[in-house]
Amino acid sequence: MHDDDGLAGAFPYERLRRYPDVEAPNLQAWDATDLLIADRGVADAEERGLTGREIAVIGDNYGAIALRLAAAGFVGVRVHQDLATGREAFRRNAEELGLPDLQMPCELESGLLEGARLVLMQLPRGLAELEEGADAVARWAAPDVVLLAGGRVKHMTLAMNDVLGASFEVVNAELAVRKSRLLVASVPKAVPERPRFPVCATYDDAGLTVCAHGGVFAGKRLDVGTRFLLGFLGRMPSGEALDLGCGTGALAAAYSLAHPDAVVVATDRSAAAVRSARATIAANGLEGRVVVEHDDAAASRPDASADVVLLNPPFHLGASVHAGAALRLIDAAARLLRPGGELWTVYNSHLDYRRRLRTAVGRTSVEGQSGRFTVTRSVRRP
Template sequence: MTTPFGSYELNRFPADPRDQLRAWDAADEYLLRHLDAGTDERGPVDLAAAAGRITVIGDRWGALTTALAAHRPTQITDSSLTRAATEGNLDRAGIGTSKATVTLLTTQDAPPERIDVLLVRVPKSLALLEDQLYRLAPHVHEGTVVVGAGMVKEIHTSTLRVFEKVFGPTKTSLAEKKARLIFCTPDPALTAKAAPGPWPLTYQVDEQGGSGAGLTVVNHSGIFCADRLDVGTRFFLQSIPTNTDGARVVDLGCGNGVVGAAVAVADPDAAVVFTDESYQAVASAKATYEANVGAGRRTAEFHVGDGVAMLDPASVDLVLCNPPFHSHQATTDATALRMFAQSRKVLREGGELWVVANRHMGYHTHLRRLFGNSEVAASEPKFVVLRAIKREARQRPL
């Protein structure tokens, strides 16, 4: 990526030579050009004067943080993969992540005390955007420069309304290369009285929720289907094995953790592991688990990271997975296939992977190649639940 601040070799994380998607896009480039030259009546942004008080949220793969590293920005992200990508990109640029360069925070961390420049890559989740703006509102001031960026298809009227509701007057730039900027002027009358957002949300699974019926679910912002059980998970909960006989069970890509919580409630002896790349998701899963599992039960594990890469090989009896098929705006099966390959590594011989997915994804073919077997455990017109068993035969390449 070539910018007014320098040229950088940027990669996504985890690195995949088959992945042709870049670690930046036209919105990143547009925002960086604006910061250098200025495209509205406020003129160029004085980054040198704001050094150490620049906050970047929603940075997809660390492109903005890396390009602005000389000004000691703070990155706030919900994605552990974004954080890992940022660290790798900073290392390739010879920068690193010492206190003299950048600060990496998660959406669960306290924000910086004072923000003079706030840069926002618009996330896919409007709820996550709203929640983050509410959290940051007390830390901006009348002179804070607020600039958002996104592809045209990512910026809607509802996006602008969130900025206006939480911060103040908002407008957009002309589009360039299908990207657009958002300019927002903080209004102290709004930001000073900004109340905490409505998150987390809590609801109870109805009696049609299979093994999850009656459970209390807690959702922090940004979690898919925040106020009700999504149809795929509802179908999965009709089918998953819950009589696990004290097994070590992984809720992979756990989201709000309702699947793992259902196992823990049904089998108090189960050792349940919740993993997700999202800090908001793992916080939700932990809250869901604590809301449903009484004192004296076996303690669960909670991990934020790349699938089950943090677990030891052959250490798991059962993996339950509802894999995503989007990476930001792109539709892809790469994440799911990585989850399946990782699952095979951590499963003991005879261990099982259970997957729920849209029927059209065709995951049964990939599971047969990887495990040597795949069977349909449950099906309906839209969704299918697949079961694969780890056997002694050597893993076949994808």
Template sequence: MKTVAGPPAAVFFRIFFLSTDTLSVRDFTQPMTNESNSTSVTPVFSCPFGEFKLQTRHFHPKSPLQAWNAADEMLLKHCADQTDAQPRVLLINDAAGALATCLHQWQPHSWNDSYCSRLALLQNLQRNGLPFDESTWIVSTEQPQGKYDLVLIKVPKTLSLLEYQLCRLRPHLHADTQIIGAAMVKHLSTSMIQCFERLIGPTRTSRAEKKARRIHARFDAALKGAAPEPIQYGIENTPLQLINYASVFSQQKLDIGTRILLENFPASCNESQGQQHIVDLGCGNGALGCYAAWKNPQAQISMVDESYLALKSAQQSIAASGLKNTFNLINADGLNHLPATADLILCNPPFHAGTHVDDNIANRMFRDARSQLAPGGEFVVVGNRHLDYHDHLKRYFDQVTLVGSNKKFVVLSARTKGH
């Protein structure tokens, strides 16, 4: 068992170097940093297992986001009534590590699609002087090992991810496994409850408490259910094919924002530029990076995302499109720990953190892009008009130019003097 005792000084992120024949993995250290105001007081969460200092990964005093909600409280209250002194526990979608931190005495396993959730867990363990066991972290693209006595699921916002997770969970359940989901009532749909019934077994819901509700399911080994296959579609007038796993953005078809960016693609990306370095920041299924690779077959393409399923989608999009460029698939929280070598950075940033609108995500991406551009480099971003990205970009760049738009979206190019 590999355990990091005491406060971890650094964590690892992975860069996958992809060629047409091989895929190798290298680990790089990423310093444990948090952007919280140093003078702010860390929130303290009280539960039946004690009091714990907990923060989100990118804590901001004015943000409505916090590391736990009433759904976490309901799950922990239920866990406190367990008669099994040391159950084998699996946590799914524990966004900020609140459950794993509070239940650390049970050494729970965490199964998650978010690299940022891993960082949040590490930071919260550090705040509470608790060790991190590397073997307890399971990425969403891999399977857990063995059977579990208790499975706690923070129900994700997309039905496709819930279906994907429940199908892959079945081999790790036994007749007496307790499977308990939890969510805020406003985000819990009837179809999600039916998904538990269809893929796990007989299901009931609890009474609502503090606008949260639990889902209790009993495993039925006779049920059949296979994880949904990824969705594939092409980009018009190109040979490119995009592969989309559960919950990856633009899963069913090319989204309008990406489409308008492709229609206004930067002229600086072409074969005459030779071996330029192009970054697809927040790559999702890899649409922008694959298009850039098609426009310039000599370019080196880096695709960066915090979602493990997004990077798997991008990897398979590259293969399905038959692209021969050199690709770096990077699982990380932004670009701020990578060398400043990008000639062109492309970005269609998310503006939701889970179920909450959060423009801090885009601002972090803009700041990272500014620091990672090589001299002469360009940052091209697309976004909804109402998000006012033009004003946000002016905080970090000297020159911001509108290069394309329609009624809903704008495409902006940003540069800095001396770059």
């Protein structure tokens, strides 16, 4: 029998924070789905007599699920969190609550799932990410594994059942609770010898191959904004370059191909993006010329260390439309650029980041506009 091990009463979700991720009144560190998954996970683990080392958690944004398990006395729970910011928030939340006995972070690989008999998952919004996660559970977890995958009803589709059904013999949808629902999958099917991901596509017109894992933005597509910015590569200076928020690494790879003598670093806070970018770099024969790092807004890179920064910023945080991530990347670019260095940015024209670019970086000019996108060049002031 497990108990709350020093956390009296109900688990204190209100003490969880998102920091150093963006914090705002409309953004919190847990939701009703976290509560549903965590409570059901504790109950199922106790009923099956599991230890923490037989439990894995995927997509636990800020620790609400795994820390609830730890508070109930389960030790050694393995956790995969995609975002570098989320991993740091998770660590801070664990310290705040005095719950350090977790194996975190684990990548979405065999070490996360070998021997796992219970896997708890926040359903991703994208079907490709769910497909990769379901395949990983079926491929590496114990034969009697049960996967509890939860999501907000408004974001769930019948296609999610079908995706889980490709990897599991049994998939059941449970009744909704507080507008959240669990999909319960069991009896893993035989898996192909090689995982399907990363998937790759070659774009002859761009001279580029793009590779993607399931959780990366745009998948293997060369998204419209990135494709528009590629048209300006010849106008960019050559030097020490940084692809900030690199996604699949398409910009870093294309810049390196256009500037063979340049030193290029690609960085992203998403582990899925980092794995994708490394696959893209390898597919284009650029190992040794481009370094890919998992980092929050290139925080580990020194000030004034780049001659060129490439930026195609996001305008969503999870399911919320929020400019916070883009503004943090613009500020990071200002820190990273040497005086006279150039930030090349592509963004949806209706967002118009020019004021922030001028304030944070320096003189900013519009270099090109299409129907939807604007490309700007900002020169770092002395």
